């Protein structure tokens with residue numbers, strides 16, 4: 261073979277190889293890619309210029325890799341943005357939002373019009389400062405608080421793998437084949453949550469994760485050297501990730517790296533892509549000046565000159581770019597049609613499994629599920645509400661297979677494990693042996709002592725679709741999860757957060773572990789429903805609320821460590837009263853003042869009312885399992901329940917201030933307005949005055 265023939269053969273092989281990956285990479289066609297990438301850059305620049313605020317630098321630097329990913333590898337279809345097996349994309353560096361909006365526009369998501377790009381950061385637009393889930397199809401998750409998206413991706417990877425274990429059988433067709441792609445930045449890696457999440461992902465061997473790290477050596481305040489010098493490659497390798505280092509502007513290198521990452525199925529993949537922030541800007545490239553403010557008219561114009569772009573019109577999309585994006589996306593979208601065809605045949609072959617698949621995705625429950633759960637919570641002896649919750653969870657396991665969950669190494673205390681739910685765990689203490697695929701059929705996850713990542717992973721798992729996911733720890737450590745709780749609420753997604761050991765009454769562990777301010781602090785979060793149930797029925801109904809589809813937003817279930825007495829429900833009680841947030845106990849319906857209490861303090865209110873009855877003082881008792889739900893009731897109902905707001909005694913083992921929303925200033929609020937103490941339960945009750953005798957005495961004084 262002479263050299264020439266060899267060369268020609270090689271060239272045609274290279275062309276065939278490139279074509280097979282949907283990438284004609286030679287000559288004019290590569291120039292076309294460059295044009296496409298620059299279109300992304302200038303849409304971002306023009307969007308930020310018009311808004312007079314935003315982050316142009318990151319989209320400019322990420323444009324090459326994002327273009328390759330979104331037009332050659334990511335299985336998505338703008339015509340069916342939520343098809344179940346699409347690849348998921350998370351822009352963890354949410355400040356680069358114009359990158360996502362430009363991609364959604366150019367790849368043809370109908371709602372992401374050019375007018376939307378022109379309304380970047382404006383009231384009522386779908387193009388918020390940071391991407392917001394629900395604003396437009398194709399935005400898989402709200403990002404912006406750095407590190408959260410990184411951990412959301414891990415949650416999505418867990419959910420995908422759990423679905424694969426359930427539904428990818430020996431059948432030739434595998435319903436779950438997707439990848440989770442994440443673009444993250446220096447800020448994401450500096451945030452501690454990414455270390456927790458990376459450690460968990462590596463431990464679980466999540467081979468479906470492909471992360472692209474925008475390794476640009478710049479953060480907001482200046483060069484990365486100001487604050488970060490670790491060896492990222494070693495860090496991720498140590499956490500059992502597969503790591504590649506590439507030039508993030510070399511699109512061929514990006515292609516190769518993605519293909520390689522797809523072949524690594526036993527480990528998550530990190531592609532460290534060295535990029536230049538503000539790539540193309542003659543003055544600001546490679547500097548933090550490109551990070552978080554408009555380039556300014558002069559530099560925007562200079563960048564256009566430098567990259568051979570027309571100064572006008574702004575938001576310019578060349579016709580050939582539109583055609584090229586359409587051509588490429590059409591090819592990618594074939595994956596959906598193929599999947600749908602495969603699914604239809606699979607459904608015919610496996611009707612039973614297909615019915616289960618649908619039950620997962622529709623979260624279907626028996627008609628009377630809430631009453632079944634209320635029943636499951638019943639007890640005939642005093643036990644802790646965390647134990648009652650455990651009874652309810654076992655019932656959930658029977659009737660709602662799509663509910664899964666885990667704990668931050670406290671399942672033995674929070675009692676949230678499904679007894680026959682299996683355990684997703686490594687079988688050997690060997691770095692090369694992640695949990696076997698089959699174990700992902702299980703329902704019990706071990707998030708480890710990683711509350712931050714657990715919160716965000718729960719959100720990612722929930723966003724993935726078919727699962728309702730809970731995660732538990734002590735109430736005090738909800739502080740470690742607050743950013744994720746807040747984002748779940750902002751996204752209005754039904755994540756479930758379970759917190760036990762809910763007050764000073766956990767006892768000897770002391771004030772470091774005793775929640776005081778958390779209850780009202782969590783109740784301050786909009787779109788969120790917190791339950792602090794007093795007994796088994798309330799616990800069952802709290803869980804029913806959490807797993808049912810009657811609401812938007814996350815649910816928090818707060819439970820006791822200590823035993824609580826049984827609440828005397830009379831025949832008039834209807835478990836659905838629990839969903840009104842507060843209701844009158846029918847045995848204590850009249851009196852000239854009203855106790856209102858939550859959780860473990862309801863039995864205290866009842867016992868105090870009994871004591872006072874012996875003295876001829878009659879009190880009404882209101883149980884208030886969810887002040888959030890109570891707030892959403894009609895005002896007439898609220899007035900009926902509360903009665904005269906000067907004649908109220910509120911009791912809750914936490915900060916008192918929030919109660920003044922419900923009671924007048926001459927009412928009595930019995931709370932705890934200091935940190936707790938390390939002592940046995942009985943002593944704590946005594947010293948804080950949370951005994952029937954002490955409360956009765958306060959009431960007598962108050963009544964005068």
Ligand SMILES: Cc1ncc(C[n+]2csc(CCOP(=O)(O)OP(=O)(O)O)c2C)c(N)n1
Pocket residue numbers: 317318353355404405406407445446447448451476478479480481537551
């Ligand atoms: C939790 C959190 N802290 C701070 C910020 C504010 N912030 C946004 S971007 C950024 C700099 C991040 O640098 P990098 O992630 O490398 O982005 P680049 O400058 O490369 O675009 C900061 C501090 C944030 N969004 N989230």
Ligand SMILES: [Mg+2]
Pocket residue numbers: 445446447474475476477478479
């Ligand atoms: Mg950076």
